[in-house]
Amino acid sequence: xxxxxxxxxxxxxxxxxxxxxxxxxxxxxxxxxxxxxxxxxxxxxxxxxxxxxxxxxxxxxxxxxxxxxxxxxxxxxxxxxxxxxxxxxxxxxxxxxxxxxxxxxxxxxxxxxxxxxxxxxxxxxxxxxxxxxxxxxxxxxxxxxxxxxxxxxxxxxxxxxxxxxxxxxxxxxxxxxxxxxxxxxxxxxxxxxxxxxxxxxxxxxxxxxxxxxxxxxxxxxxxxxxxxxxxxxxxxxxxxxxxxxxxxxxxxxxxxxxxxxxxxxxxxxxxxxxxxxxxxxxxxxxxxxxxxxxxxxxxxxxxxxxxxxxxxxxxxxxxxxxxxxxxxxxxxxxxxxxxxxxxxxxxxxxxxxxxxxxxxxxxxxxxxxxxxxxxxxxxxxxxxxxxxxxxxxxxxxxxxxxxxxxxxxxxxxxxxxxxxxxxxxxxx
Ligand SMILES: [Mn+2]
Numbered sequence: 001x002x003x004x005x006x007x008x009x010x011x012x013x014x015x016x017x018x019x020x021x022x023x024x025x026x027x028x029x030x031x032x033x034x035x036x037x038x039x040x041x042x043x044x045x046x047x048x049x050x051x052x053x054x055x056x057x058x059x060x061x062x063x064x065x066x067x068x069x070x071x072x073x074x075x076x077x078x079x080x081x082x083x084x085x086x087x088x089x090x091x092x093x094x095x096x097x098x099x100x101x102x103x104x105x106x107x108x109x110x111x112x113x114x115x116x117x118x119x120x121x122x123x124x125x126x127x128x129x130x131x132x133x134x135x136x137x138x139x140x141x142x143x144x145x146x147x148x149x150x151x152x153x154x155x156x157x158x159x160x161x162x163x164x165x166x167x168x169x170x171x172x173x174x175x176x177x178x179x180x181x182x183x184x185x186x187x188x189x190x191x192x193x194x195x196x197x198x199x200x201x202x203x204x205x206x207x208x209x210x211x212x213x214x215x216x217x218x219x220x221x222x223x224x225x226x227x228x229x230x231x232x233x234x235x236x237x238x239x240x241x242x243x244x245x246x247x248x249x250x251x252x253x254x255x256x257x258x259x260x261x262x263x264x265x266x267x268x269x270x271x272x273x274x275x276x277x278x279x280x281x282x283x284x285x286x287x288x289x290x291x292x293x294x295x296x297x298x299x300x301x302x303x304x305x306x307x308x309x310x311x312x313x314x315x316x317x318x319x320x321x322x323x324x325x326x327x328x329x330x331x332x333x334x335x336x337x338x339x340x341x342x343x344x345x346x347x348x349x350x351x352x353x354x355x356x357x358x359x360x361x362x363x364x365x366x367x368x369x370x371x372x373x374x375x376x377x378x379x380x381x382x383x384x385x386x387x388x389x390x391x392x393x394x395x396x397x398x399x400x401x402x403x404x405x406x407x408x409x410x411x412x413x414x415x416x417x418x419x420x421x422x423x424x425x426x427x428x
Contacts, residue, residue, distance in 0.1 A: 015398040023385040044390040050094045050122035050323040056081035059327030070413035075102040083117035085337045088400035094122040107168045124166035128155040129179035142180040144200035145193045159204045177217035181224020215250035215276040248276025254287040263302040270310045277321030289327035293343030304351035338400045349383035
């Protein structure tokens, strides 16, 4: 165990009377509204969200990165930190690796290390937005959409290697985000660049193993600051549809213009059968990669409102993959990931207590205010006891951040993980 189990038990014992009392009160409140609290707890308990391996390292911006003492220096140490998040929160049993940041020679040993920590692997993320040491061709002017077929071939090969590694790790999905685009009007032929993307992706798609999916992640801008090849959900949908059923769209909440109605994009992709998954984070201005729910928890709730709606309607093939994709620049990443997981669970719990029959009636009868009130009421319910109960029942901590702070985990790591020079700061 990474955190002393006794410490968790001790803290839980102290907090249990208050939690049980709040839980009972909330249960009675929900019952009056026709909602069985135990069912909501079960649903929250069943929900899991993946952690990206890079999420446990200190993030950075294009200006700087301020590494935290004791941060993990390789994938093995990153997995340890992911296991702490899982031990305390019990909702993050899978990690999403990134290649080549998580490259190891012995992939089997990596899989065993993860299994020993109680972790599995989620979607593999490829990286053709940076040049790696010793690489034949540069991605400065693009990767899968590059004008030079040799560069495209290199980028395709990298993605195929990611699939091969993923197979050995037990993963079943590849996430492709490319930074390809242009910084100047006229720099890139829009149609030809998209054609080249599809040509490259077809080669990757053709090699997807049985049962695998490929997630296409769009992003409005950055690092390309004038035009990005896969900039929006429409382009992403067109590509996913062109490629075939194994290709689906991935929605990173921060990859849109600030005023974009993301929950409506989610609803559209559900309707079109192409919602592959999410990268959760929050933002104020752009792709800020702030902690989920830190800026606009209502927006996360509205996304979950669409997801639960799809579930209630039993939309065919609806099974999105969930991941946190954040850059922790000023916090201990373990604390941020614990809090963000809880923010997602809270949004889920609130979406689960929405009175959907009443909402349908309000929508059918054009009761605009009535519909809005139903959503607002759900977000005003303090569902914290549900989230805490779900964690406790699953063997986690009622108050995981406090337990983590009471532990000596990071302090110990400062000694055992002396800082190394370099390291990545990128985040997508
Ligand atoms: Mn992302």
